[in-house]
């Protein structure tokens with residue numbers, strides 16, 4: 001009898017540990033993830049499912065210099081994420097809890113410091129960005145494409 005109850009206690013512990021260990025992104029990326037705006041174009045820079053799981057690894061820089069330097073290409077530029085994923089409504093990826101990046105993160109309880117330095121909106125001034133670079137980075141999100149793309 002004593003043996004059975006300690007076995008039950010152990011089983012309960014293992015069960016609780018499994019629940020705690022389940023990565024939070026499974027909830028965020030699973031069937032009950034928050035409703036997300038689709039993003040420009042028809043696909044992401046990598047397979048959607050891969051992005052759901054691994055976008056943080058592609059983006060982190062100061063935390064993991066080696067990995068970052070290994071993969072640092074414009075392909076995974078934060079500016080490009082923002083250009084494609086800014087909300088139609090707010091023009092931002094993280095102004096409200098419905099905006100693309102914030103939607104999942106608030107759901108999953110992830111808090112980013114990235115926006116202290118990086119713009120959440122396309123075309124805003126970026127840290128360390130030269131003006132010449134801003135010219136080249138013209139995107140479909142330039143204000144007023146209707147007026148022939150004239151700058152405001």
Ligand code: HEC
Nearest residue numbers: 059060061076077078079112113114116117126127128129
């Ligand atoms: C203290 C300010 C600061 C914080 C906080 C910060 N960054 Fe940066 N980041 C910079 C600067 C400065 C550059 C270099 C200038 C540039 O390339 O725009 C940079 C460059 C980058 C780049 C390469 C350039 C690009 O646009 O893709 C990525 C990716 C990036 N940061 C991601 C992040 C992510 C993700 C976070 C949050 C986890 C973050 N950064 C937080 C200052 C910061």
Ligand code: HEC
Nearest residue numbers: 038039040041042043044045048051052055076080081084
């Ligand atoms: C060329 C435009 C474009 C760029 C650049 C882009 N994305 Fe995407 N992204 C999309 C589209 C479109 C989808 C939806 C694809 C689908 O429905 O299969 C998507 C999907 C995603 C998803 C999955 C969303 C979901 O439904 O679960 C994540 C996460 C994501 N992107 C993050 C990023 C990050 C981080 C970056 C920058 C490194 C980035 N994206 C750059 C267009 C883009």
Ligand code: HEC
Nearest residue numbers: 024025028029052056059081085093100101104105108110
């Ligand atoms: C499909 C849901 C989803 C979307 C959309 C999403 N994220 Fe995430 N993101 C997560 C989850 C969940 C985590 C935490 C993963 C973990 O704890 O391992 C995370 C973590 C991160 C991290 C690492 C944070 C840290 O402190 O380690 C960065 C950076 C990040 N996301 C950037 C972005 C950016 C930028 C966007 C918008 C372009 C975005 N994410 C959109 C779900 C998402």
